[in-house]
Amino acid sequence: MNGPLRHARHLIRVAALFVGLFVVFLFAKAALVPKDFGLYGHYRPSALAANTTRELSYAGRAACVDCHSDVEESRKGSKHARIGCEACHGPLARHAADPGAQAPVKPDPRAFCLGCHAQNVARPATFKQVDAEHAQGEPCSTCHGPHAPEKGPKP
Amino acid sequence: MDPAALPVVQGFLYPNEAELQWSILIVLYPFLTGLVAGAFILASLARVFNVHEVRPTYRLALLSALAFLIVAPLPLQLHLGHPERAFEMYLTPHTTSAMAMFGFVYLWYLLAVLLLEIWLDYRKSIVLWAREKTGLTRRFYKLLTLGVDDIGPEALDLDDRAGRFITIVGIPSAFLLHGYVGFIFGSIKANPWWSTPLMPVVFLFSAIVSGIALVLLVYMATSALRGKAVDMACLDTIGRYLLYAFLVDFAVETLDLAHRMYEADESFKSLDFMVRTKLYFSHIVVQIVLGMFVPIAILGLVQLVKLSERARRGLYAVAAALTLIGIFAMRWNVVIGGQLFSKSFLGYTTYKLELAHREGLGPAILLMLLPFLILWVLVKLFPPWEEEDEAISPVRAGRPS
Structure with a gap:
């Protein structure tokens, strides 16, 4: 390289290195950030749909009452009547599907x-x-x- | 809330206040960044303000700043968990989050200021080492030359001018780096112990004080380890600047205190009680008396009384060590103190420091030792000593710039 910049080659290279790193960063950003990120705010809207595909852990109170109506009856009128069964006995979706597959937490x-x-x-x-x-x-x-x-x- | 936490609670607390969420690791983070900013300011004395006496510590100060800057985010990552997610703050920047924006301040300071300045200052040495060394080390230095081995006077002059420009940009950047840490605390309006616009300034000057003290100690320790005599003119100058920085720091902290006392808002009684009881040892005894009054007295004494070199060296070492302990106590009192009182101003909790815990004393000690290990490696790779080559560093050689 000739001209006034001939002694600035190292500075040009370090500048190029920074620009290169920035370009790599832009590519990484394009590749890594989900496409729908920021559509409605600082989050990924498709996360909601993705969550619905996950296996359920909790069966829900109605499923418990189907078999354990006697417990439901005994709780009536108590301060504990409105506490979810699985709040104390742990998530029991597998138990609801097959009672032998999982024992409730005591x-x-x-x-x-x-x-x-x-x-x-x-x-x-x-x-x-x-x-x-x-x-x-x-x-x-x-x-x-x-x-x-x-x-x-x-x- | 963990029922085990209840015995350490006094008075009325809201349920989320019994346990502290910000541990000793969050104390380390402002302490480490403060050392970085302070060490850089000391280096800038040589580079921009032409204080020739501190030249022997110029490169050492820059390497110390780099070693501590590399470690500075680690306590945060250990505290938060999932370090693999840290990079996401650059991919999807959250512009309204003060903490997330710190990532950019950090990156700017690391890449655009510190690494560039060190590279420019060492470039001539790197080129010479790439010529002299063999094998893998040669390749390492060769890579760092970026394939340009022009160390002619014109190229070095350019390096010097570019380095000087970067230092000029670096000074406000160092102010920004540590001022920002203060801003993160100072901007939390719900916490009266933290919420003051003076916080960035208080943090900044305490950072300068701690960084100067660190470099002074590292310089003395490395000289002793290498069996070399300490440059007393350099030591005296650093001691003098440490005193100046300390006096400004003291003035700013007193101003903050006076402001709080005169304003005496609804939180004042509660905070005052906390300082007189729970924080008495760490705040009054360690931070103010041992960590501020004693070092100022020692450094002032050295200015007033003619003492032998040996005595001065000893006094500087004691003053610098006390300064570091005092500034650490200041970070502790800000971070931990800010979580000990209830927002109801009617109760207090206690911080229980575990030893072998992810956020305990053990990891904190390791994180405090790690920068010294990194500094040792950096010093091996890039010897900062004067006798390596007087002419290598344009700053150290006192070239007019």
Whole structure:
């Protein structure tokens, strides 16, 4: 190279390197960013459709009640009546399809209850809370059936 | 909320406040970026402001900045998990997210400022090494020459001018890099401990202080390891600039404090109580007394009293080490302190630091050691020492520019 830039070859090369890297980046961006990204906002709209193709984990309350209507009956009128079955027993779609394929989770009858009912100043005062001494180490289910705690132990 | 967290809670907290979401790793991130920005500012003293005395640390400061900049995003990635997704912030930039935009600030500083400046300053050395070395190292240096081995006076003059221009751009970039870290905290209006427009300025000056202290210590340590005498004129000058930066930092932090105290908004009592109790040791004792008053006193003493070289070296080392501890404490008090009090101003929680945990003390120590390992490799590949070749670096050789 001649002319005034003949001593600037290294600077031209480093500039070319930067431009090259930027072009590679543009290609990578074109290849990697999903086509519909940003159509309605900062997300990929087809993610919704993609999610519907995933296998279901939760069966839903109606499926539980089909077989376990006695439990549903026992919960009526209780503060726990509106809690979803699978909130405590875990996702059970496979169990609903074939009861032998998956066993429902049986939560720990003390630690699990404290997840919601341990005394905490941040909880509303009207929400039932217990301190560490309340059950003297006994499982909560000794006195409170988990499906309807107000009605005493589970029959 | 984890019931195990309850014993460490005092008073009234909202449910999401008992556990801290930003751990020691988030403390490390502003600390590391601060060291980068500060080291670069020290290097710019030699390059742009023609402070010839600090020339022996010029290249060392740049390599230190690079080593720490490479590690700076790692604590964030360890905290967030899924490091493979980090690149997505460049692919689909979220322009309204302050944190996401930091990715661009970081990239600009790494590629357009630091790497370019180091490359330009080392180019003559790289070309010479590519000629002298053999085997794989030769190929490595050859690759870095980009196939141009023109080290004639015209080409070097161009390098010098380009390097000087990049440093001039680099100074506001370094301000932006660390000012931005302060902005990320300062712009969180829901948190009165963080939310102040002074935050970027406070972060910036504390960054300059910590970076200068780091380079001073690294320079002294590397000189001792190599069995070389420390250039006392250089050390005295760095010590003087450290004092100046410290005084500005002190003034800005005092201004921030005075502003908070006079304004005394609804959060003040709660924050004041926190500083007097939970943060007393890390804020008052470590950050302010040990990390600021003592180093300022030591550096001031050196200015006022005629001391032997040995005594000055010792005092500089102590002052710089205390400075680094103090600035780390400042980052700790900002990040952790900002999460200890309830937004109700009626309660406090406690930070429990685990040891062997993804966000514990163990990884934090490793992440703090990693830049030194990288610096060691960089120093092996690109020796920054003066005796390597006085004429190699135009800046170090004191060429007029």
